[in-house]
Amino acid sequence: MAGPRHDPADYRPRDVVPIRRALVSVSDKTGLLELGAALAAAGVEIVSTGGSATLLRDAGYDVTDVSAVTGFPESLDGRVKTLHPSVHAGLLADLRLASHEAQLEQLDIRPFELVVVNLYPFVETVASGAEGDDVVEQIDIGGPAMVRASAKNHANVAIVVSPESYPAIIQALQTNGGTNLVQRRELAARAFSHTAAYDTAVSTWFAEGTLADDIDLPAHLTIQAERLSTLRYGENSHQRAAIYTRVGGHGIAQATQLQGKEMSYNNYVDADAALRAAFDMVKPAVAIIKHANPCGIAVAAPNALDPIASAHLRAHECDPVSAFGGVIAANRTVTLKMAENLRDIFTEVIIAPDFEPEALEVFKLKKNLRVLRLPADWQQERMDVRLVSGGLLLQDADRFPDDIESVAKNWELVSGERPADEDMESLIFAWKSCRAVKSNAIVLAKGSATVGIGMGQVNRVDSCRLAVERAGDRAAGSIAASDAFFPFADGPQVLIDAGITAIIQPGGSVRDAEVVDAARAAGVTMFFTGERHFFH
Secondary structure, three states: OOOOOOOHHHOOOOOOEEOOEEEEEEOOOOOHHHHHHHHHHOOOEEEEOHHHHHHHHHOOOOOEEHHHHHOOOOEOOOOEOOOOHHHHHHHHOOOOOHHHHHHHHHHOOOOOOEEEEEOOOHHHHHHOOOOOHHHHOOOOOHHHHHHHHHHHOOOOOEEEOOHHHHHHHHHHHHHHOEEOHHHHHHHHHHHHHHHHHHHHHHHHHHHHHHHHOOOOOOOOOOOOEEEEEEOOOOOOOOOOOEEEEEOOOOOHHHOEEEEOOOOOHHHHHHHHHHHHHHOOOOOOEEEEEEOOEEEEEEEOOOOOOOHHHHHHHHHHHHOHHHHOOEEEEEOOOEOHHHHHHOOOOOEEEEEEOOEOHHHHHHHOOOOOOEEEEOOOOOOOOOEEEEEEOOEEEEEEOOOOOOOHHHHHOOOEEEEOOOOOHHHHHHHHHHHHHHOOOOOOOEEEEEOOEEEEEEOOOOOHHHHHHHHHHHHHHHHOOOEEEEOOOOOOOHHHHHHHHOOOOEEEEOOOOOOHHHHHHHHHHHOOEEEEOOOOOOOO
């Protein structure tokens, strides 16, 4: 229910609010002693709780315990400390109103002009691998209540939720003895973002627990992200753009840029697509991406002296022309040898878990090359989210099982003979690779390296023609993968005429018999997987 409405004439103007009393309760103690020194020097009364009070008192500063203000001890293992009218009336009293000032006097409650609060380390606790009650205990209750109360009452109270804001508060104390309205409003905006992000992290943890138990997708979905940086422009120069980091995220948005020009919108899109392709592979692998599509994916050649450099050379050989100006992802540390192979190849971005120091020295000669190192906790997302007008779509991420070799034993062999182990490995590689290609997707592979890719066509037969054209003579003897079934035999016939030896596809077309007959007539091996991998 809304509070009482006041006549605008009831409000007394208030800009600079002198800081006489501060409430301090922080889990992150960074910079607290410096702030405490400034508050003490300005004669500010410090009211504090728990560890914050102990740290400030041990440093020699006078501190009033919250329990002395409330007349009630901290209880229930610290779950109840500040949830009391003597605290919240001091936070919420709007001293622009004479009636509020009078009520505080009647209640013998003093107001706070500064509140310094940051919340229990919930996100860090989840990231540590903690579960159950250990996580629940890090759900802050009193902290968010104080933050929101103070932010609502920013006309009278400055709310600080991060040590990053301490220097500005110290300067305001030394310059004006308090904060001005513009500063308090900016702090309030940060505070509401802070609690929103915190609540999102909590709700996400509960929702993920629900999903892990194979229960329905959540009825409510909250996504909280913080702007990391503004980009020069979006997909095109007339579009504004920015990169945001999602609370609890550990992907491309959290990568560390080691060198090179500022990342663009398209760079981020392509880099994410490259990770999708490279990290589907278990062996050392490299993916080269152009306009969100692979122009080469490969794993290392058997017994390669430098596996990741081998994987790059084999991926590059698939389509050297398209690789010009591409984005590269490696699923292993980039070596000096791989860096030297890239010396004369124009590349926009390279992203990997790490880089040998010598490799970085080579990259320094290519000043515009963007070099990104993945966060240590990087992992592929469990869920995919896509915006549509008026809402968003949520789905399980399309991922391959870790034991795909075991799964492959259950694929239905509908034509020809089962390939030898090496060819079966290439078949699995091709099947994995087509998941990274925009539908309709056709991938030709030899020795677990792509030799031709057909992507993004509005019919599957054109994708077959494109893959064969890209492969050229290399199509002969290769293995073909299709992300979805062939509706007619014309697509497989294009592949058969080019000399492919095996085809892997989901099956499921009403004309499967026609397609299988074409494979059998040509003596081509064909597998049905029973599962498609569209990527729109």
